[in-house]
Amino acid sequence: MDLTEFTRKFAECFSQAEAETINPETEFRKLEEWGSMMALIVIAMVDSDFGKTITAEDLKNGTTVGSLYEIVKTK
């Protein structure tokens, strides 16, 4: 897992229009599509694609996609 791959997988959780705007600096909670459904989708993606379990607390603690990647790396 590296940041580029994580960012790509993270972006794939969203619609194509939203995905195109996502990069490691993106503050994901400010994304238009972000909400409880997207949180579930991201948790499931991290679980299935990276074999790590992130929590609602982790999603609150992460600000950018890159900072979420750093949290996932510590798991």
Added chain:
Amino acid sequence: MAVFTVPNIKVSGISACVPTQTEDNKEFALLPDNEKDLFIKTVGIRYRRVAPPGITASDLCLTAAEKLLNDLSWQREEVKILVFITQTADYIIPNTASILQEKLGLSKGCIAFDVNLGCSGYVYGLSIVGALLQNMPGAKALLLVGDISTATISMRDKSTAPLFSDAGSATALEFSLNSDIHFNLQTDGKEFDDIIIPDGGYRNQFSEKSLQYEEFEKGIERNGLHMKLDGLKIFNFALREIAPNINTLLTEKAIDKASVDYFVFHQANLLMLESVRKKLQVAAEKVPYSLYDYGNTSSATIPLTMVTKLREQLVSQKLNFVLSGFGVGLSWGSAYIETEKIVCPQLIEL
């Protein structure tokens, strides 16, 4: 971890009953249109059955049980055990199983009691009934499992209202030599308030304050008598616990995963269940889903899925299943059962 076997028990029939009234999540006002579509695609629930005032979980189970007893041609006096698993009992006291014993015309020599469990209730119920029945050769038993969870949710709460649905079920079990059911049952009370109705019991007794709505976030308003569900924590719990629970059951009981015909999960959330299925490395055709049409019916989801998705196979074939229920408590468990041409009436609507 409680892995154990209940010997000499077989499932002879399963039936289910839902209310006629149907709600469509496409019409659910609290979610904007784009969120509705995402919800239906992700969580997997489109339609929900809602019991109107006057119809309780016990009514749904009673209807399912009467049809099943008639189709099995069981005499009422043969039924020596009735266990009713619900979190929406008719009354605080007495237990509803006593009322069902009388309504079903069962004899006074019948054990009857309620068990307060939700999502794990069907699997737990099979173990409870099985454990009693194995010491009563010749006896027959009814496991009635159901809830009207829609009566416990706030229609101003988008985190619960589009999920829950109502159903009742009846499962007939009897003593049968050389027919075993294997279980792996677990509990974690540390997380007891992840799914909770906080008021109205005896810890937080009903008061005027119980009726006051509170806004927790936009689209989530409820009072103390409504069910609270921490969806993300339950999602994490399911991802963490369910596949290992099933794998342990299969390993300890030396059951080849590839030989299992169907894995029937508690119908909580499609994304969650698909994640669990992939962890288990089980083919999609072995995992039936009923939640698009019937939502999360609490303890009734497993028998409801069997009746609505596997009925033709159940009545005509020898099958084996892994059943897995998980949620409120937190309480979870899996069971391995075998069936052979059981009685399974079509879904009943009340």
